[in-house]
Amino acid sequence: MRITDLLAAEDVVLDLNAGNKRSLLKILAAQGASRLGRTEAEVHAALLAREQLGSTALGRGVALPHTRLDGDSRPALLFARLHRPIDFEARDDEPVDLVFTLLWPEASPEGFLPALAELCRALRNPQVLQRLRQARDAETVVTLLQQGTAPGTP
Template sequence: MQVANILKLDAVKVIASCTSKKRLFHDLGELAHTCYGLNATEVIDALIEREGLGPTGVGHGIALPHARIPGATKVQGIFLRLEKPLNFDSVDRQPVDLVFCLIAPESAGVDHLKALALVSRTLRDEAICAKLRANSDAATLHTILTAEQSSQAA
């Protein structure tokens, strides 16, 4: 599995300002609807419910919100770079500016976990994160995320 398999170009956005985690989940839900045809409300509700189990802010300015959605047919991703970092209740208490959301079918099982591990490994690379933070073009961000991963074992 590679990032290119789960992340469409139009599912990569730069957001100038996001005022709250709930607003961020709303933006993710709308993108899931636009890019993947999923029900935005179901996505938003599932992300909020999952976040209630524990924050998905993993530290170093990175959040990995994820949820299982009845209408999803495969694991799909959305990447947002926030120009203004957002308080996300991360484990290190630092604000988040890189958000990689994963949406999976309810029956995804191992594929959901593999995708989560893949994205986590990718964003653990400080060089990749530095490139992501230095660019504001969605196509460039997509290329960074997908090209870097293709040179690593999945």
């Protein structure tokens, strides 16, 4: 399964208001829970537990909170562009404004690392990041991610 199979326009939130990392994770947990038929508390606890291991900020204003959830539900990917950047404890000390959240079923571990790697490859491209920051609508975000993860894309 390609990462772009997981992201549709309804999974994109542009100009999200979140005051800090904890409130952002709560908002993302609520969205992920509704898409997966899970409780918000369950998803939020899993995201917080992963963040306690170390920040999922990648640098350059990007974070990739991710976790594996008990059971065999389908995977989910969410994208949020923040109205104002927030501190995410990034190694480069840059505040985060682009957030991809990956929720993966524990029962299907084989696709988890390839999905993370595919997304990280796309996010290394400064042009992709710039275009995500300038995107005017959710459909544009999905298209940018499809282009950024296409085979042969540097």
